[in-house]
Amino acid sequence: MTQLLRSWVDSANTATTDFPLNNLPYGAFRSTGGDLHAGVAIGDQILNVTALEQAGLLDLPQPNVFAGGTWNDFMALGPDTWASLRAFLTGALAEGSARQADLEPHLVAMAGATLEMPFAVTEFTDFYASRNHSFNIGCLFRDPANALPPNWLHIPIGYNGRASSVVVSGTDVIRPNGQLKGPDMEMPIFAACKRFDLELEMGAIVGTPSNGRVSVQEADDMIFGYVLLNDWSARDIQAWEYVPLGPFQAKATATTISPWIVTKAALEPFRASTPPREKELLPYLAEPGPMLYDIDLEVGLAPDGKAETILSRTNYDVMYYSAAQQLTHHTTSGCPMRVGDLLGSGTISGPEKENRGSLIELSWGGKEPLTLDTGETRTFLEDGDTLTLRGAAKGDGYRIGFGECAGKLLPAPAIS
Template structure:
């Protein structure tokens, strides 16, 4: 599919994340605390809330955009999703008679403060990249036992904290927690010293389910995708995770990009999951390509200094797709709700420069990463800003997600009553 030309000139630039082919959904304000639902087009945002108020957005499926969230629209279902996308494509295309009327409702992205685009109901994080799982397993168990025995048969995941999901641009405070070094007799309480990022994609559930659903049905239930950084306190996790898994080490923050890229926008970029090393059980088998060809990168910038690209990889490296993860999530009878968020798990490729976390890039601190500034990093330091970016490359255009950014601040002072 080639670039679809728009009367919004900036949407036709080949390097923009937001051409007419994309049309991602976000929530923003313009400095007066009024929340608007909008659609990114080039360097502008089409204000759907104001359009609806003025009677210029008359959808047969209803009115949805006066609530400061896309959750109401998501709940309306597939017919509403299709109707809005079709309307936008007609109204924003080059030569549209709507240009004069709609141009009054374009806001500059540079003037907007972004907010979480939907109400996050529940959050589940997976561990579904074979390269990542193999690297981490090799570090801690040796190459002969890198993958857990169940890994090639089941999408491994855990239930996380929806309350700690934040939008891109939100500062992240380094956590305090229980720590125990390999030579310590007992744990101590203090700030995390092995603070890390995880490069992930987040899938957003747009249709509810109650009971087991197939992989194909799960794919239909996904509304769209965001970039996701699952911040991780590696030293806190090392002490607490046995035997039940991540808890406080993953509860500080999870950052997501502010624009929901719809599944419809990603359709031209579908690709298959890797060849299976072990046959999957029938309920996990895919009816067709379930992954997407999305180039991803991570940069790290020390405070007041230039950023360095430290990772480049692709979403197609995942062993399990979001649809498989969602289908597996329902097997116990677990109801899935509109607004549930599924983290893909860290996305790593086969090469060192394609590893999706500092834990892998610096190999547990043994091989520090050298930045363009000349500094080195084994883990994230206070003042560092980590930015995730991603896009699917089309013919003369890209379908992008914008940036997912977070700056790390120093851990809070431990109160006297918590000290020895």
């Protein structure tokens, strides 16, 4: 495992920052009232990449790649350009670099910046790939005796989500209204969701387009980087709507992502393998090497104005299917993939209760309320709650973090 790489940005040289020189995640930001800029996190600073480009300091194959302030156009330039920008930044931000004087004027304090969506989401697909989560949900929504669907050990099950609902960390989330019908009700009602939940996920971002089926290795090569992802879920809306065509409005209120895209290059030292296959996979899903990552994850819940309780801790390496396998499966039908497509991993639940990545699992369908550190209890989310996901791959004296993926829940709109 590599060591901490030292930068002339002092705040990057600590074991606690999410953003050492080893990381260099990509985001988008505004200084007060200003335009959107593309930026790279380094310690407690953001390096303004849009400004670097305008100052002629970047060697890119075309002009105005960062003029719009997001990373889509850069992703479209392909893996060689991804590697060369990372090499340039790694060198230029390193302790002792002769570039320090050129770059220093383009540093902005992260504390004074507003972080925005790092990329425009082209389409959003969400998967269902943690064995523990899928088993738990199967018990709660269906039948413990047949909790895991028959196809689950063969197919990286996914469904298309709603790209328009993906928001960046810090965006408030409004509790949805929807059709609700309990098993004992004769007719549905239209009312505020009463079982609003989080889902702790990772998101993989497609940086290279495809047309036709790709191998798992090709799929891995197509992935630009990863974000934390909270797929907010209305469990009562979902239970009534999802048969036969899957979740729809239950998953369309919001999906929050972390403001920083951690590149695949930064995560390379932390590759981990999927677990042994319980049933042999079809050859098209075979992984040529480790395609998951060892990333510690946690979920915190803070009631309005109160201290946070950590609800769950788990790791991305528990997943049964990797993002590369999911992306490969996504292309089997010939489905074209495009730059900026976002693939949610599915809720990441570990084997124990304290590793579960959603409240429906943690409270076992609302039957076992959780007690928070404040003494309050929760089954599902209450208005005013702030949910925060955090994640980091942990190296020798450094961490590769994503920044916080947070959102506060506001009350449902009035129904007129």
